[in-house]
Amino acid sequence: MTRAMVIGATGYVGSRLAQTFLGRGYQVAGLARSEQSAAVLRSRGIEPVPGDLTDPGALGALLQPYDVIAFSAMMPFVAEHETVGAILSALGSATRTFVFMSGTGVVSVPATEGQWNEDAFAEDDPYPYDPLPNRGERLPTEQLVRAAADGGLRTFVVRPPLIWGHAGSVQVPQFFNSVLRTGEACYLGAGLNLYSNAHVDDVAEVAALAVERGTPGALYHVVSGEANFRTIAEAVARVTNTRTRSVDYQTALEIWGERWVSIGLAVNSRTRAPRTRADLGWMPAYPDLVDEIVNGSYAELWATEPRSFHREAKPTLTSSTGGTR
DSSP states (O other): OOEEEEETTTSHHHHHHHHHHHHTTOEEEEEESSHHHHHHHHHTTOEEEEOOTTOHHHHHHHTTTOSEEEEOOOOOHHHHHHHHHHHHHHHTTOSOEEEEEOOGGGGOEEOTTOOOOOOOBOTTOOOOSOOOHHHHHHHHHHHHHHHGGGGTOEEEEEEOOEEEBTTBOSHHHHHHHHHHHHSSEEEETTOOOOBEEEEHHHHHHHHHHHHHHOOTTEEEEOOOEEOOHHHHHHHHHHHHTOOEEEEOHHHHHHHHOHHHIIIIISEEBOBOOHHHHHHHOOOOSOOOHHHHHHHSHHHHHHHHOGGGGOOOSSOOOSSOTTSOO
16 A cells, blocks of 8 residues: 655645545555644544654654655745755655645746736746746755755655645635735736646645656646636626725735735736646646636625635745645
């Protein structure tokens, strides 16, 4: 039986990875920093393994029994690089599989007035712009993971875009949050900019397919569709029975905070996934974000627990397991 360790198994993406591996018959474990996390993992059929990402040296020893390691933890990108490097060093040249969950924020293009940009990047397309902070901080980790395949490991990088589904995400709740904060569903400028998007279960499926049939060292995008931020705001307005409102950049900062705006809202991040479809034979099972907002889990959560959409005004986006990765 394949033994899999999911680092970040209580998180938005990591929890779906763990369930996807369980559904494939894997024996699944998850790293647990506390007894509370351990209890959550046990309730989901996942074996908790005590451990802490702040001690990457010890973490390497904990991973030795596992055939598959999926890294979907939420931590600052610089620390993430150190931790992933320590894990890869501990695994050495053993023929095991390591999947790193990154994000398409590394190919985002500034859009401070909410303008659309025609660039859409496939997995290995060149990036012609000056790097945004998240690209400079995270791209070296992707490169480290991919290069480790030359040493005998089966390594893969999976780049999700805006992730949605099960009433989660980074971006989508922020539009509901703007309703709670201002009484209107807000978007930046023209609202024509966007992240490509994918359902969280499709993201987990691509990671599992990479494990089973991927090309070592490959980068795989996950893309099921696009919806610009104004369209998302309009869907949220329908659910909340409010109006939409365009806001300028300064007002956006006041509503959502500088780091979230600069990386997650005032950008385009449009991607394509030809290698994922060709190598893995993948097709998205959940293509319609707007319908999910209006008729699915987001509308259901708003009807029952609207305050759960509240977010701090200035969140720290460190790895964005909720969507802006």
